[in-house]
Amino acid sequence: MSPADQPPPRAEVRRPTLNAVAALAGVGRGTVSRVINGSPKVSAPTRAAVEQAIAELGYIPNPAARSLASRRTDTVAVVVPEGEARLFSEPYFSEIIRGVSAELAIAGMQLLLVLVPDEKEYARLATYLSAHRVDGVLMLSVHGGDTLPDRLHELAVPTVLAGRRGPGEPLGHVRADNSGGARSAVEHLLAKGRRTIGTITGPLDMDAARARLDGYREALEHVGMTVDEDLIAYGDFREEGGRAAMRQLLRRRPGLDAVFAASDVMASGAVLELRTSGRRVPDDVAVVGFDDSIVARHIDPPLTSVRQPLEEMGRTMASLLLHEIAHRGGDHREVVLPTRLVVRESA
Numbered sequence: 001m002s003p004a005d006q007p008p009p010r011a012e013v014r015r016p017t018l019n020a021v022a023a024l025a026g027v028g029r030g031t032v033s034r035v036i037n038g039s040p041k042v043s044a045p046t047r048a049a050v051e052q053a054i055a056e057l058g059y060i061p062n063p064a065a066r067s068l069a070s071r072r073t074d075t076v077a078v079v080v081p082e083g084e085a086r087l088f089s090e091p092y093f094s095e096i097i098r099g100v101s102a103e104l105a106i107a108g109m110q111l112l113l114v115l116v117p118d119e120k121e122y123a124r125l126a127t128y129l130s131a132h133r134v135d136g137v138l139m140l141s142v143h144g145g146d147t148l149p150d151r152l153h154e155l156a157v158p159t160v161l162a163g164r165r166g167p168g169e170p171l172g173h174v175r176a177d178n179s180g181g182a183r184s185a186v187e188h189l190l191a192k193g194r195r196t197i198g199t200i201t202g203p204l205d206m207d208a209a210r211a212r213l214d215g216y217r218e219a220l221e222h223v224g225m226t227v228d229e230d231l232i233a234y235g236d237f238r239e240e241g242g243r244a245a246m247r248q249l250l251r252r253r254p255g256l257d258a259v260f261a262a263s264d265v266m267a268s269g270a271v272l273e274l275r276t277s278g279r280r281v282p283d284d285v286a287v288v289g290f291d292d293s294i295v296a297r298h299i300d301p302p303l304t305s306v307r308q309p310l311e312e313m314g315r316t317m318a319s320l321l322l323h324e325i326a327h328r329g330g331d332h333r334e335v336v337l338p339t340r341l342v343v344r345e346s347a
Contacts (some may be wrong), residue, residue, distance in 0.1 A: 174320065179211040
């Protein structure tokens with residue numbers, strides 16, 4: 001093809017600029033930038049004018065420039081202080097992370113999943129976060145002795161916890177009504193005529209485990225029953241921990257007729273151990289779990305369980321964190337979500 005036959009070069013298509021948006025909206029560049037970065041310091045009419053100008057021009061903010069100007073990374077770290085084995089074996093984590101991911105996606109934020117199995121990794125993570133590599137942190141599986149939340153608080157990194165370390169938790173957090181859910185489980189067993197009711201707790205350095213044990217005690221005391229300490233076995237939220245705790249209960253009280261486990265995973269271990277010992281569920285021993293996870297629906301027999309809305313917890317955590325990121329220095333909020341007993345064949 002000769003030069004004469006070649007098509008003329010296409011004119012370069014110029015992207016709409018921040019100045020063009022400002023001119024069309026009748027405001028300054030700074031106002032447009034504040035609207036784009038979600039600042040609350042813009043009136044509703046001005047925000048509407050800027051958003052209309054952005055839509056008319058088809059303006060797309062430059063992510064790199066936005067990050068430099070706002071010191072935002074558009075990334076949130078989800079920190080799980082556990083190893084891979086527990087993360088992938090317990091539905092609790094996957095359901096909360098699903099809710100977090102859905103809420104962050106709506107806001108255009110990236111999710112960075114971080115596992116912290118030991119103190120060495122804790123120190124490394126604290127150094128990473130101190131450099132403000134993320135806009136905020138969501139922390140799952142919080143234990144009473146965790147120091148990372150305090151470090152994040154000192155660094156003014158917006159942080160929201162799944163659960164709390166204890167009463168008076170200074171950081172924003174979302175949790176289920178753990179004690180109320182446990183009470184409903186034990187009340188159901190009492191209503192079914194069960195009288196020798198054991199419980200398998202989670203690790204008591206976690207507020208959720210302590211609250212579920214409190215709910216167990218409260219339900220028995222409410223009907224005038226004395227809590228038998230031999231009917232309390234201490235677990236760790238793992239299936240093998242549930243089996244070991246069930247063996248302890250059977251040794252101490254061979255005639256027990258019900259057990260409330262503080263998680264579905266431990267309840268599944270308890271059912272397996274009861275089957276090994278020749279007990280039938282629920283004929284000989286009724287079993288109730290906590291979470292209403294996929295484990296509850298697929299164990300034989302299907303497990304009666306206290307439902308905590310895990311995906312909603314994840315969404316709520318992400319929403320609280322996004323609010324903290326946009327309004328730094330605001331009050332930390334506490335949200336307690338209701339639980340509900342789901343009755344199936346195990347009790």
